[in-house]
Amino acid sequence: MRRVCLVSAEGGGSSMGHLGCLALLIAPLFILQICGEERCNKDEFTCRSSRCISTKLLCNGVDDCGDGSDEDSCQNCTSGLFSCGPSDACLLKDKVCDGRADCTNKRDESRELCGSDQPAAQTAPTCPPSEFQCDNGECIRHVWRCDNTPDCSDGSDEEDCNQNECLVNNGGCSHHCVDLPMGFLCHCPDNMKLVDDSLCEEVDVCLERDVCDQLCVHSSHSITCDCHEGYRPGSTTGACTAGGDEAQLVLTTSKGIQLMSLFGTDHETLAPHLPGRGPLAAVTSNRTLYWAQQGQNFIYRISLDKEPQEAVLVQKVQGSVSGLAVDWIHRLLYWTSPDQGSVNAALMDGSPEHPLITGLDEPSAVAVEPLQGFVFWTQCGSAPKIERASLDGHGRTALVTSSLNQPFAITLDIPRQLLYWFDQGARSISRVTFEGRHRKTVVESNGYLDRVFGLAVFEGYLYWSEEVTRSICRANKHDGKNLQVLLSDIPSVGGVAIIQPVLQPNGPAACGRPGTLCPHTCLIDLQPERLRFRCASTETRINKPQTPEISVPASTFSVLTFAGILSLIIFLSVLLLGVVLWLCRRLQPSRASSALSFSLKDSQDPLISHESHSCTRTFRIEDLLLKVDLDSD
Numbered sequence: 001m002r003r004v005c006l007v008s009a010e011g012g013g014s015s016m017g018h019l020g021c022l023a024l025l026i027a028p029l030f031i032l033q034i035c036g037e038e039r040c041n042k043d044e045f046t047c048r049s050s051r052c053i054s055t056k057l058l059c060n061g062v063d064d065c066g067d068g069s070d071e072d073s074c075q076n077c078t079s080g081l082f083s084c085g086p087s088d089a090c091l092l093k094d095k096v097c098d099g100r101a102d103c104t105n106k107r108d109e110s111r112e113l114c115g116s117d118q119p120a121a122q123t124a125p126t127c128p129p130s131e132f133q134c135d136n137g138e139c140i141r142h143v144w145r146c147d148n149t150p151d152c153s154d155g156s157d158e159e160d161c162n163q164n165e166c167l168v169n170n171g172g173c174s175h176h177c178v179d180l181p182m183g184f185l186c187h188c189p190d191n192m193k194l195v196d197d198s199l200c201e202e203v204d205v206c207l208e209r210d211v212c213d214q215l216c217v218h219s220s221h222s223i224t225c226d227c228h229e230g231y232r233p234g235s236t237t238g239a240c241t242a243g244g245d246e247a248q249l250v251l252t253t254s255k256g257i258q259l260m261s262l263f264g265t266d267h268e269t270l271a272p273h274l275p276g277r278g279p280l281a282a283v284t285s286n287r288t289l290y291w292a293q294q295g296q297n298f299i300y301r302i303s304l305d306k307e308p309q310e311a312v313l314v315q316k317v318q319g320s321v322s323g324l325a326v327d328w329i330h331r332l333l334y335w336t337s338p339d340q341g342s343v344n345a346a347l348m349d350g351s352p353e354h355p356l357i358t359g360l361d362e363p364s365a366v367a368v369e370p371l372q373g374f375v376f377w378t379q380c381g382s383a384p385k386i387e388r389a390s391l392d393g394h395g396r397t398a399l400v401t402s403s404l405n406q407p408f409a410i411t412l413d414i415p416r417q418l419l420y421w422f423d424q425g426a427r428s429i430s431r432v433t434f435e436g437r438h439r440k441t442v443v444e445s446n447g448y449l450d451r452v453f454g455l456a457v458f459e460g461y462l463y464w465s466e467e468v469t470r471s472i473c474r475a476n477k478h479d480g481k482n483l484q485v486l487l488s489d490i491p492s493v494g495g496v497a498i499i500q501p502v503l504q505p506n507g508p509a510a511c512g513r514p515g516t517l518c519p520h521t522c523l524i525d526l527q528p529e530r531l532r533f534r535c536a537s538t539e540t541r542i543n544k545p546q547t548p549e550i551s552v553p554a555s556t557f558s559v560l561t562f563a564g565i566l567s568l569i570i571f572l573s574v575l576l577l578g579v580v581l582w583l584c585r586r587l588q589p590s591r592a593s594s595a596l597s598f599s600l601k602d603s604q605d606p607l608i609s610h611e612s613h614s615c616t617r618t619f620r621i622e623d624l625l626l627k628v629d630l631d632s633d
Contacts, residue, residue: 051065166179251496
C-alpha cells in the first residue's frame with residue numbers, strides 16, 4: 001500500500017496559465033513533505049531519497065536509487081550478491097528477507113529492507129555442538145537442560161523434559177542410544193565413530209591420521225605411506241611428487257585464458273582475445289582446454305601448444321553451462337545445465353548432446369572418474385546434495401545429503417579416491433570417499449572462501465579461485481594449513497584446472513573408440529557384472545534418463561552388426577556353392593574320354609570324399625572364423 005496525495009489546480013485566465021503549470025511542476029516537491037514519507041512494499045527497498053526499488057536490484061552494481069544508497073555496502077561483494085556490510089559476509093539474493101537472519105547485524109532481515117510486515121527474523125544457529133541453543137538463539141551448557149532451573153531467558157531449556165526418545169526407533173541411532181534428561185545421544189562402539197549425529201562407521205586409521213598423500217598401509221600401531229605409478233616420494237613424510245613435466249595451472253578470466261606455475265610465478269595470458277570466465281576442464285595428454293562462458297550455452301576448445309591459439313566451437317548446448325568435466329579415456333564431455341536441470345554428455349568432437357540425469361534442482365558442478373566409471377555432480381536447490389552415477393547415468397546414488405548448504409565446486413583426488421567440494425553456505429572445503437564415507441572438513445573460512453568458483457587438487461594441495469578477493473589460493477589438502485595466495489587482483493576470475501599428464505592415467509576404453517558402434521555418443525556403464533554400453537541418439541534427448549536404447553554385453557555385437565554379419569555369411573555360402581558347381585561341370589569327364597578319368601582314391605585331402613568319382617563332393621567346414629574390425633572407421 002502506498003500513500004497517495006491528490007493535487008488539483010484550476011487555471012483562471014491566460015495570465016495565470018503559466019503560473020498554474022509552474023505550480024503543477026513544483027507541487028510534487030511539497031507533496032512528500034506534506035503527506036509524509038512514502039511507504040514501500042515489503043518486496044521493495046527504501047532509498048535514502050525515499051524512492052522505492054525492488055530488492056532484486058540491490059547490490060547489482062547499478063545505482064538504481066539515484067543516490068547510491070542501494071549500493072552503499074556492496075563494495076566488498078561481487079555482482080549478484082547481497083552485502084551484510086563493509087566487513088561482513090556476502091549472501092545470495094534468496095537469503096534476503098527469507099525470515100532468517102544470516103547477517104550478524106541482521107541487515108538482510110531489516111525493516112527498511114523487508115518492510116514492516118516482515119515477521120521477526122529467526123537467528124541462524126550459532127551454538128557449537130557442545131552447547132544447547134535456546135529458542136531465542138542463546139547458548140547454554142548441555143548439563144543445564146532440564147535441571148528444573150530456567151537458564152534460557154525464554155525458558156526453552158526446561159521444555160519437553162520427560163520424553164525418552166530412545167524408545168522409538170532407537171532414537172534413529174544406528175547402534176547405541178543414550179537417553180538424557182532432555183533429548184538423547186547416539187553412541188558408537190570402540191573402533192567406530194559417530195557421523196551425522198546418528199550413524200556409526202568404522203574408523204579408517206589412514207584417513208583419520210591423514211598423513212599420506214596417496215597410498216597408506218596400516219599395520220599394528222603404525223602406518224606406511226607409498227606413491228602410485230608416476231609419482232615419487234617427496235621430501236616430507238607421506239608426500240608424493242609427480243614425475244615428468246612441471247605442472248601448470250590454467251584459469252579463465254574476463255581478460256582471457258591465463259597460465260601460471262603452481263607457485264604463482266611465470267604468469268602469462270595465453271589468449272587475450274578469448275575473454276569470458278566460466279567452468280574449465282583439460283585433457284592433459286594433449287594439453288587441450290574445454291571451457292564455457294558463464295551463463296552461455298557454448299562450449300569451446302583450444303590447444304595450448306598450437307600457434308596461433310584459436311578457439312573452436314565444440315558444442316552449442318541446451319541451456320547454460322555451470323560445470324564441465326572430461327572423460328579422457330572415452331573422449332566424452334560432461335556438463336551440468338541449471339536451466340535444464342540436467343547432467344549431459346557428448347563426444348569431444350561435437351556429437352549431439354545426451355541428457356544423462358534430468359529433473360535436478362540447480363545442478364552446479366560435475367566431475368568424472370573414468371577408470372572406475374563414475375560421474376559426480378552437485379545440486380544447490382532446496383535440498384542440496386552430492387550424487388554419483390555410472391558414466392551412462394545408471395546406478396544413481398546420493399553421497400552427501402546432510403549438513404550441506406550450497407555445494408558449488410567439486411574436484412576428485414583420484415589417487416586417494418576422495419571427492420572434495422566447496423560449500424558456499426558454510427564457507428568451507430570438505431571431502432568424502434567415493435562411497436560417501438569418512439567425511440571431513442579440511443579448509444574452513446579463512447578470508448578467501450567467500451565465493452569459490454573453481455577447485456582442483458594436485459599432490460598435497462588444494463587449489464581454488466576466489467571471486468570476492470579475485471585471487472588464486474592453495475592450502476594443504478589434509479588439514480587446510482599453509483594457506484598461500486598465489487595470484488591476486490585477477491579480473492573476474494573463473495574456473496581452474498591443472499595440467500600434468502599423471503593426473504589422467506591411461507585405462508582401457510569400454511567399447512573401443514567412442515562412436516565405433518554408435519552413430520553418436522557411446523555411453524559406458526562399468527559398474528554392473530556385465531559391461532554394457534548404450535547409444536544416445538537425437539531422439540532420446542527428452543526425459544528418458546533411465547531407459548537405455550541399446551544395452552548389450554561388451555562381448556557381443558549390436559543387433560544391427562549381427563544382422564550384417566549373418567547376411568555376409570549367407571552371401572559367401574551361396575557364392576561358395578556356385579563355385580563348387582562350376583568346378584564340377586568343368587572337371588566332369590565325358591563318355592568318350594572315360595579312359596582318361598583320374599581316380600581320387602589316393603587323395604589325402606580331408607575335404608574331399610573318397611566314395612565317388614562323380615561331381616558330388618562333400619566339403620567338411622570345421623570352422624568359419626569371421627573377423628570384424630569394429631575399430632576401423
